[in-house]
Amino acid sequence: GAATAAETPQANPVPRIVTRDGRHALFVDGAPFLMLGAQVNNSSNYPDMLPEVWPTIKRIHANTVEVPVAWEQIEPVEGQFDFSFVDTLVEQARANKVRLVLLWFGTWKNTGPSYTPEWVKLDGKRFPRMITASGQPHYVLSPHSRTTLEADKRAFVKLMEHIRQIDPQNTIIMIQPENEVGSYGSVRDFSPAAQKLFDGPVPAALLKRLGKSPGSWKAVFGTDADEYFNAWSIAAYVEEIAKAGKAVKPLPMYMNAALASAFGRQPATTYASGGPVHHVIDVYKAAAPSIDLVAPDIYVRDHAAYLAYLDFYARPDNALFVPETGNDTEFARYFFATIGKGAIGFxxxxxxxxxxxxxxxxxxxxxxxxxxxFARNYTLFEPMAREWAALAFAGKTWGVSEPTDPKANHTQVMELGPYRAVATFGQWQFGGDKPTGNPQPVGGAAIAELGPGDYLLTGFNTRVKFEPSKPESGQMLRVEEGRFENGKWIFRRVWNGDQTDNGLNLVDRQQVLRIKFGAAQGA
Ligand code: N0T
Incomplete structure (x- = not known):
């Protein structure tokens, strides 16, 4: 019969970040999505390299791939655009059944101008560098140059127009404008134009956000003034580019951060000053409303520091996303702490x-x-990634990663409300002995609350003991092992006896447990 209005296919909803009650989800195809991500190497952004990309993506079961698109590659000659790589990439991503995050390597890549076209690199007049405090040209392109901003914006808008044209099905789900912005070695731009702004009033949007009274940057922010000014200048520059791109196609946009030390403050000249490091997130929020989130590139191996970064970036006004992390042995377990905090991806x-x-x-x-x-994490979550993302959006997830600092005693606790789940690492399965840590730090576990007294537990190389937090919380009634398939729980067996008497031992196998609690009535 003829299609009724209700049957007429709707245009695919464009991916977006949805925030509710201070929690966030990345909606893809109209529902929360968990990015089981992988980022390729910087120079893998050419068609001939893609055959050396897909096998690794397949091997680790990623559902999302982050790939650079370079300004130098799409606009080698000013005003002439070439999107052949983007076309090949999108086509092959579809064939490989993965989504894409595109990384716009433009004015700033790891702060520097290396990905700008030669006509930008060679024209210091139109595209000026920052000036240092001693009046020398710095390597970083100045955010106070209208011509640079207009040129980057034009190329970025062309890219977004091309995406709108070739990708109605939204294979590309998110965009990262620029890469690890900021400036190393100089806290800000000291050019005459910049200095004039620095001596002028702090913009009202920033004063309002921080509840400060009007004044010059120095008067309002004191010793932080130079870095905050640099952050504002760069964020406002990228805001204009992101906003113009979103007007073409409103994909979610985020900026990634080369991090400052998690504990204490170093001199701003020793890290990417002005980038979205944790202590200037508010500056980015005020200056760049078109940037949906700022995200930490976490390469630190230390457990306490890694968790501190997750806490800094998981905020009611900022969705947690780890767009880059190390690919060494000890990083894989941080997947669990990250997604337990409701991250949209890792x-x-x-x-x-x-x-x-x-x-x-x-x-x-x-x-x-x-x-x-890395593969075992993603194969474990692949069948239930949608369910997990929805539970995270509802604030019903927890996660832990094996600690390595002695203070933690190889133990991590998840406070679930009525219960606490005590995770230990490197114990006998029978328990009783002191946890000593796994031979390598590879343990991690995550919990989701499916309903009252109904929990999902999964992970690797972790022993988990549930304890009631209140007398009325009740006892563990039944532990089922199974898996999710198309949103349905598929039963495999009941764990009992040795498998439950001394805690639940998640080993190196793909195991998902569903645990029901109940209190005896009439006792
Ligand atoms: C990252 C990557 C790539 C603990 C480094 C990290 C990527 C960029 N930069 O391989 O270049 O494009 O975003 C910078 C880390 C600074 C040192 C951290 C010490």
Missing amino acids: SPFGMDDTGYYNYPLGAKDFDESKAKL
Whole structure:
């Protein structure tokens, strides 16, 4: 019969970040989506390299791939655009059944101008650098140059127009304008134009956000003034680019951060000053409303620091996303703490077979022992990624990663409300002995609350003991092992006896447990 209005296919909803009650989800195809991500190496952004990308993506079961698109590659000659790589990439991503996040390497890549076209690199007049405090040109392009901003914006808008044209089904789900912005070695731009702004009033949007009274940058922010000013200048520049791109197609946009130390404050000249480091997130929120979120690139291996970064970036006004993390053995377990905090995604870096390894940030080589650890996370979550994303959006998820600092005693606790789940690492399955940690730090576990007294537990190399937090919380009634398939729980067996008497031992196998609690009546 003739199609009724209700049957007429609707245009696919464009992916977006949805925020409710201070929690967030990335909606893809109209529902919460968990990015089981992988980022390729920087120079894998050419058609001939893609055959060396897909096998690694397949091997680790990623559902989303982050790939650079370089300004130099799409506009080698000013005003002439070439999107052949984007076309090939999108086509092959579809064939490989993965979604894409495109990384716009424009004015700033790891703060520097290396990905700008030659006509930008060679024209210091139209595209000026920052000036240092001593009056020398710095390597970073100045955010106070209208011509640079207009040129980057034009190329970015062309890219977005091309995406709108070739990707109605939204294979591309998110965009990262620029990469790790900021400036190393100089806290801000000291050019005359910049200095004039610095001596002028702090913009009202920032004063309002921080509840400060009007004044010059120095008067309002004191010793933080230079860095805050740099953050504002860069964020406002990227805001204009992101806003123009979103007017073409409103894909979610985020900026990634090369991090400052998690504990204490270093001099701003020793990290990417002005980038979205944790202590200037409010500046980015005020200056760049078109940027949906700022995200930490976490290469630190220390457990306490890793968790601190997750806490800094998981905010009611900022969705947590780890767009880059190391691909070494000890990073795989951080997947659990990350998604337990409701992150929209997690993505190890350098995930291809092009022969580059960014040690000491990541692994010396991405061999099978490492691939296995990342692959087991994603194969475990692949069948229930949609369910998990919805539960995270509802604030019903928890996660832990094996600690390595002695203070933690190889123990992590998840406070679930009526219950606490105590996770220990490196114990006998019978318990009783002191946890000593796994031979390598690879343990991690996550819990989701499906309903009252109804929990999902999964993970690897972790022993979990549930304890009631209140007398009325009741006891563990039944532990089922099973799996999710198309949103349905499929039963495999009941765990009882040794499998439950001394805690639940998640080993190196793909195990998902469903635990029901209940209190005896009339006792
Ligand atoms: C990252 C990557 C790539 C703990 C490094 C990290 C990527 C960029 N930069 O392989 O270049 O494009 O976003 C910078 C880490 C700074 C040192 C952290 C020490």
